[in-house]
Amino acid sequence: MRLFQEIESNANIQEVIHSAFSIDLAIEGGWGYRQEVATTLLEITMPVAQLQHTVASMRTHIEMNMTLPKEQRYAGINLHEVSRERYSIDTHTFEKVTYEISAIQEELYNAFINEYKEGYGTKEFDISNHFQRKSSATLKRESSYWFEVSKLL
Numbered sequence: 387m388r389l390f391q392e393i394e395s396n397a398n399i400q401e402v403i404h405s406a407f408s409i410d411l412a413i414e415g416g417w418g419y420r421q422e423v424a425t426t427l428l429e430i431t432m433p434v435a436q437l438q439h440t441v442a443s444m445r446t447h448i449e450m451n452m453t454l455p456k457e458q459r460y461a462g463i464n465l466h467e468v469s470r471e472r473y474s475i476d477t478h479t480f481e482k483v484t485y486e487i488s489a490i491q492e493e494l495y496n497a498f499i500n501e502y503k504e505g506y507g508t509k510e511f512d513i514s515n516h517f518q519r520k521s522s523a524t525l526k527r528e529s530s531y532w533f534e535v536s537k538l539l
Contacts, residue, residue: 388525390449393417399425403444406452411437415534417445421473421480424532434538438483439465442531450489460489460525461496468528479539484530490523498523 393402399417404410412431416423418441430437443465450460465485473480490498498520505511 392419393445393448406448407444413441418531418533421532424480424534426534428537430538438533442485446487459492461492463489478534479536481533481535482530484528486526486528488524488526494523
């Protein structure tokens with residue numbers, strides 16, 4: 387399976403997210419690859435699981451699309467939570483959330499979208515075959531994300 391490079395942690399996570407996605411989130415810390423570099427949630431304006439999913443999606447888009455050369459980029463990136471664990475370490479509370487990530491190489495993804503748009507509703511278009519090929523082309527991987535949630539409790 388393809389490995390994706392971790393985001394460099396020397397940049398301020400809030401600034402990177404604001405620059406890349408034009409959104410301000412009340413977070414600090416690292417990119418959540420391990421407990422030691424957890425993303426700290428400072429306050430919430432949406433349900434915690436939704437905020438965590440949003441931040442994890444942003445990290446994943448940076449890893450799988452925004453930092454890669456055009457011919458290596460992925461699209462149709464989706465995250466689905468598969469597990470959630472809570473840990474208390476000293477005076478800190480962490481949640482380790484594991485997501486299944488699915489994505490298709492960007493050029494192939496765009497080809498599938500165009501094929502669907504052009505073919506849907508025509509006699510020649512085999513929708514079952516289309517989705518079977520799309521499914522076969524989909525990369526699936528799991529990735530965990532550590533969040534420090536003490537300030538929310």
